[in-house]
Amino acid sequence: MKSLRFKIIVSTLMIGLLIIIGSYIVIQDIQKGIIEGEFRDKGFLVSNHLRLELTTPLLTNDLKEIKDYIDNLKNSYTDIEYIFVTDPEGIVLVHTFEDGFPVALQNLSKPSNVRKEFIYNSERGVIHEFDAPLLNDIGYVHVGLSETRVRMQIQESSDRLLLLSISAFILWGVFIFFTGRWLTEPVLRLTEGAKRINKGILDQKIEVTSGDELGELAATFNDMSETLDQKIKDLLTSKEQTETTQKYLETLFDSIDDGITVVNTGHEIIKVNESLLKMIQQNEEQLLGKSCPEMIFGVHHPQDMEGCPVSIMLRTRKPMRLLREVQVNGSTKIMEINGTLFSDSRGETNVILVLRDVTQQKALEAEIIARNRELTTLNEISKNISESFELDKILAKALENLLKLTRMEHGEAYLQDEKSGDFALAVGAGKDATYPLPKVLPPYINTTGVLTIDDPRKNPWIVTPAGSDIDTSFIGIPLKLKDKVFGVITLQGCSQHKFSMKDRELFSAIGNQLGVAIENITFYNNIKHLKEFNEEILNNVNLAIHVVDQDMNILAVNDELIKLSRDRFKKEEMINRNLFELYPFLKETNAEKEYEYVQKTGEIFQSEERTEYLGDVIYTSTSKIPVRDHTGSVVKIITVMKDVTEQRRLEDELKDSYEELRLTYLKLKELFKVKENFLSNMSHELRTPLTAIMGYSELMLDEKITPEQKHKLEVIYRNSQRLSRLIQGLLTIAVIESKNLALNIQTLPLYEMILQASEEMKMMSEIKKIHINIDISEQLTVEGDRDKLMQVFSNILDNAVKFTLKGKINITATAENEGIHIKFEDTGIGIPQDKLDKIFDRFYQLDSAESSKRGGAGLGLWIAKNIVEAHGGKIWAESKNRGSTFHVLLIKRR
Structure with a gap:
C-alpha cells in the first residue's frame, strides 16, 4: 500500500511537470509569434524610414551622405543583411556590400522587379528584401533582412526557457518533498495514536504541536482518550448511580x-x-x-x-x-x-x-377576559370623550358600550337641571320603551354611589312599567365629579346578573369619567360663550384694537378700528396682512421702533400720536401691550388706540380759559384764608364769654336756689355746652379742610376718657332718665390724641342721648387683633338701613324737623369719622329700625 506521503509528493510533482511543460510550449509559441511579427514590421519600417530620409540627399546628389547614413543604419541593426539605393532606371547608386555589389542582386535592382517584400534563398540563408520607391519615383531603396539570424535568436530564447523550466521543476520537486513530509508527519502520528486508542492504550498522548487543524485534531484525540478513560471509570460506578436515580425518579414521580x-x-x-x-x-x-x-x-x-x-x-x-x-x-x-x-x-x-x-387558571383567564372587556369599554368611552364635544353623542355611545359590557337590554341617561335639580331624560338605548327614573334613586346614589340590584322586586321603590319583562337586574350609575352630580345612567336587563365590588368600581370609574366629560363640555361651552362675549365687547368698546404677531402680521381687529380707518378696509381683508403694508405711513413715524421696543423689553409702550390719514388729522392715545408665552417671550402685541381728536380740540379750548381759572383760584384761596382767620377770631371771641357763662352757671347750680331758677340755669348751661361744641366743630372743620389736622399721640386710659365723656352728658341723661352703662376694663388703653378722641366720644354720646327718648346706653370695649373695638349701643329711634352710610356726610341730618327740635348741625359724625380715620381707624353704624350701635375701631400702632 502506497503511503500518503508518496501519493502527495508524486501527484504534486506530476501537476508541477504538466504546468511547466504547458507553460514552456505556450511561452515558446508566443515568443516565436512576437519575434516573427516584429521581424516583418521592422523590415517595412526601415524601408519606409529610408524612403523619407534619403529623398532630399538624392535630390541634391549627395551620395556620400546617403552612404554614411545607410552604413550607420546597417551597423545599428545586426539582422540587416544589406541596403542599396538605385536611380529610376535601376542603376545602383550606393550600397553596403564590402566586396562589391553581388551579381545575384543585379536582377533585383531593376525597377520592374521592385516589390514591397520579396523572399529568396542565398548562401547566407533566407533573405527578406523590403523595397520602397523614393519621392516622385526618383529612385528606389532596397533593404535585406536575414531570417536565419532571427531564427537563431528564437532558438537561443527557447534554450534559455528550457533551462529555466528544468531548474524550476527541480526546485519544485525539492519543495514538494519537504512540504509533503511536513504535511504527512502529523497524520502519521495521528494514525499511530488512533491505533493505540483502538488497542485501549489511553494514557499516551499524541505529540502533534502544529497550530493547524491537525494540531486541533490531535488535541481532540487526546481529549477523547481522556474522556474515554473517564467514561470507563464512570461506567464502573454507573450501576450504583442507576439504582439511586431510579429511587429518585420514583420519589419525583410521586412528589x-x-x-x-x-x-x-x-x-x-x-x-x-x-x-x-x-x-x-x-x-x-x-x-x-x-x-x-x-x-x-x-x-x-x-x-x-x-x-x-x-x-x-x-x-x-x-x-x-x-x-x-x-x-x-x-x-x-x-x-x-x-x-x-x-x-x-x-x-x-x-x-x-x-x-x-387548571380550574383556578381558567377562572383567572375568564377574569382577565372580563377585565379586558372592561378596559376596552373604558377605552372606547375615553376615545369618544376625547373626539367629541357633543354631550348627547358621548352619552349615547357610553350607553351602547355599557349595554354591550353588561349584556343588559335597556339603558337611559338622565341629566340634572342645575336650577331646579330635576332629572330629565337625555338619551336612551336598547328597547323602544323609556322607563321613568325612580324619584328616590338620585338622592340614594348621591350618598351611596353606584347602585346594583339583582332583583328589583326586593326593592319596592324600583317601579317598572306594567307588562315589562325587565324585572331582574338594575344598575344606577351617578355621573359625578367629586361631590357634584351631573346626572344618572340606569341599565336594566331581563337575565339575572351578579355584580361584584370590582364591577361597581368599574361603573363608578365610568360615571366619574363621564362626569369629567360633562364638566369639560360645560367648561368648553362657557369658554366658547366667553369668546363670543369677548368678541362682542371687543367690537362694541369705544377703542380701536388690533393684535399683531412677531412678524407684524395682523391677527385680530375690532369694528372701531375699521371706523378709525374710515372704512377703507374690511375686517377679513386685514387679517394676516402685514401692518406696515396696510398703513405704509407708519414707517415714517417711530411706530416700527416702538414695536421693536415692546418685543425686546416686554414693557407696555404708551404714546400720543398725530396722524394725517386720507386728508384728516387724527389724534390717538395709543398703548402697545405685550402678550407673553409660557417662556416669557413676547409672541403678540395688542395695540389699543383711542381717538382723542375731539379731546385735543377741547383741550385747546380749555387752555384759553386756564389763565382765567388760575386767577379765580388765587382769589378763592385768598377768600378761604380770610374765612379761616374769621373763624379763628370769631371762635376766640365767642368761646371767651361762653366759658364764663358755663362756669358761672355751674357754680350757681351748686347754690341754694329755687327749682324754677335751677331749671333756667340748667337750660343756660346746656345751651352753652351746645354752643361750645358747635364752635369747636367749626374749628375742627377748618382744620380738617386745610389738611392740617395734627395729632398728639400718647397712650390714654380708655375707661377714664369714656367716663369723662359720659359725665359731660350726665345732666341731659338724668333729665331724660337715660342710664349710661360703661363696661370697659380700667387696664385697657388706646393710642391717640386725647382732645380729638374726646371730641369723637362726646359727639357719639351726644347723638345717643338726643335721639333716645328712654332706655339706656351701653358702652363696651374689647381688645382685638387689629386694635381696640369700642361699641356705643342705644335704645333710641334707630336709623333706616339706606341712611347708615349717609349719616357720616357733612351737614347730613336724618329728619330736619326732628333735628331742629333736638339741635345739631349735622357735623358731629362727619368730624368723628375724619378724626378716627386720621388715627388710622374705622367708624361705622348698625341699626335694625329700633336702637343704634356705633362702632369705633382704633388700630394699634406698631
Whole structure:
C-alpha cells in the first residue's frame, strides 16, 4: 500500500511537470509569434524610414551622405543583411556590400522587379528584401533582412526557457518533498495514536504541536482518550448511580404536583402517582387495572371507546393535549391532559397521561377576559370623550358600550337641571320603551354611589312599567365629579346578573369619567360663550384694537378700528396682512421702533400720536401691550388706540380759559384764608364769654336756689355746652379742610376718657332718665390724641342721648387683633338701613324737623369719622329700625 506521503509528493510533482511543460510550449509559441511579427514590421519600417530620409540627399546628389547614413543604419541593426539605393532606371547608386555589389542582386535592382517584400534563398540563408520607391519615383531603396539570424535568436530564447523550466521543476520537486513530509508527519502520528486508542492504550498522548487543524485534531484525540478513560471509570460506578436515580425518579414521580398515569394499549391503568390520587380523591387499589376512559374521560360504553382520546392517540401515533371537565366527588374540575406514547423495555407501547388541575387558571383567564372587556369599554368611552364635544353623542355611545359590557337590554341617561335639580331624560338605548327614573334613586346614589340590584322586586321603590319583562337586574350609575352630580345612567336587563365590588368600581370609574366629560363640555361651552362675549365687547368698546404677531402680521381687529380707518378696509381683508403694508405711513413715524421696543423689553409702550390719514388729522392715545408665552417671550402685541381728536380740540379750548381759572383760584384761596382767620377770631371771641357763662352757671347750680331758677340755669348751661361744641366743630372743620389736622399721640386710659365723656352728658341723661352703662376694663388703653378722641366720644354720646327718648346706653370695649373695638349701643329711634352710610356726610341730618327740635348741625359724625380715620381707624353704624350701635375701631400702632 502506497503511503500518503508518496501519493502527495508524486501527484504534486506530476501537476508541477504538466504546468511547466504547458507553460514552456505556450511561452515558446508566443515568443516565436512576437519575434516573427516584429521581424516583418521592422523590415517595412526601415524601408519606409529610408524612403523619407534619403529623398532630399538624392535630390541634391549627395551620395556620400546617403552612404554614411545607410552604413550607420546597417551597423545599428545586426539582422540587416544589406541596403542599396538605385536611380529610376535601376542603376545602383550606393550600397553596403564590402566586396562589391553581388551579381545575384543585379536582377533585383531593376525597377520592374521592385516589390514591397520579396523572399529568396542565398548562401547566407533566407533573405527578406523590403523595397520602397523614393519621392516622385526618383529612385528606389532596397533593404535585406536575414531570417536565419532571427531564427537563431528564437532558438537561443527557447534554450534559455528550457533551462529555466528544468531548474524550476527541480526546485519544485525539492519543495514538494519537504512540504509533503511536513504535511504527512502529523497524520502519521495521528494514525499511530488512533491505533493505540483502538488497542485501549489511553494514557499516551499524541505529540502533534502544529497550530493547524491537525494540531486541533490531535488535541481532540487526546481529549477523547481522556474522556474515554473517564467514561470507563464512570461506567464502573454507573450501576450504583442507576439504582439511586431510579429511587429518585420514583420519589419525583410521586412528589410532582401534576397527576401522572401510565395506560397500556388495553386502556388499563398500570401506574399512577400520589398527586393523581389526591387530585381525583381515590386510592391506588381503586385505579390500578381499571379502565382509563371510564375513570378519567367518562367513557362508560364500549361503543364509545373509539372516541376516547387514548384510542385516538394509539391510532394516530401522535401526542395529544386537551382540556376536559372531570367529576370529582360531585364537583367539576377542569383538567389539562397531555398524553404521549413510549415503549417500555419489552417494546410494548404505553401511554403516559399528565393531568394538571387548571380550574383556578381558567377562572383567572375568564377574569382577565372580563377585565379586558372592561378596559376596552373604558377605552372606547375615553376615545369618544376625547373626539367629541357633543354631550348627547358621548352619552349615547357610553350607553351602547355599557349595554354591550353588561349584556343588559335597556339603558337611559338622565341629566340634572342645575336650577331646579330635576332629572330629565337625555338619551336612551336598547328597547323602544323609556322607563321613568325612580324619584328616590338620585338622592340614594348621591350618598351611596353606584347602585346594583339583582332583583328589583326586593326593592319596592324600583317601579317598572306594567307588562315589562325587565324585572331582574338594575344598575344606577351617578355621573359625578367629586361631590357634584351631573346626572344618572340606569341599565336594566331581563337575565339575572351578579355584580361584584370590582364591577361597581368599574361603573363608578365610568360615571366619574363621564362626569369629567360633562364638566369639560360645560367648561368648553362657557369658554366658547366667553369668546363670543369677548368678541362682542371687543367690537362694541369705544377703542380701536388690533393684535399683531412677531412678524407684524395682523391677527385680530375690532369694528372701531375699521371706523378709525374710515372704512377703507374690511375686517377679513386685514387679517394676516402685514401692518406696515396696510398703513405704509407708519414707517415714517417711530411706530416700527416702538414695536421693536415692546418685543425686546416686554414693557407696555404708551404714546400720543398725530396722524394725517386720507386728508384728516387724527389724534390717538395709543398703548402697545405685550402678550407673553409660557417662556416669557413676547409672541403678540395688542395695540389699543383711542381717538382723542375731539379731546385735543377741547383741550385747546380749555387752555384759553386756564389763565382765567388760575386767577379765580388765587382769589378763592385768598377768600378761604380770610374765612379761616374769621373763624379763628370769631371762635376766640365767642368761646371767651361762653366759658364764663358755663362756669358761672355751674357754680350757681351748686347754690341754694329755687327749682324754677335751677331749671333756667340748667337750660343756660346746656345751651352753652351746645354752643361750645358747635364752635369747636367749626374749628375742627377748618382744620380738617386745610389738611392740617395734627395729632398728639400718647397712650390714654380708655375707661377714664369714656367716663369723662359720659359725665359731660350726665345732666341731659338724668333729665331724660337715660342710664349710661360703661363696661370697659380700667387696664385697657388706646393710642391717640386725647382732645380729638374726646371730641369723637362726646359727639357719639351726644347723638345717643338726643335721639333716645328712654332706655339706656351701653358702652363696651374689647381688645382685638387689629386694635381696640369700642361699641356705643342705644335704645333710641334707630336709623333706616339706606341712611347708615349717609349719616357720616357733612351737614347730613336724618329728619330736619326732628333735628331742629333736638339741635345739631349735622357735623358731629362727619368730624368723628375724619378724626378716627386720621388715627388710622374705622367708624361705622348698625341699626335694625329700633336702637343704634356705633362702632369705633382704633388700630394699634406698631
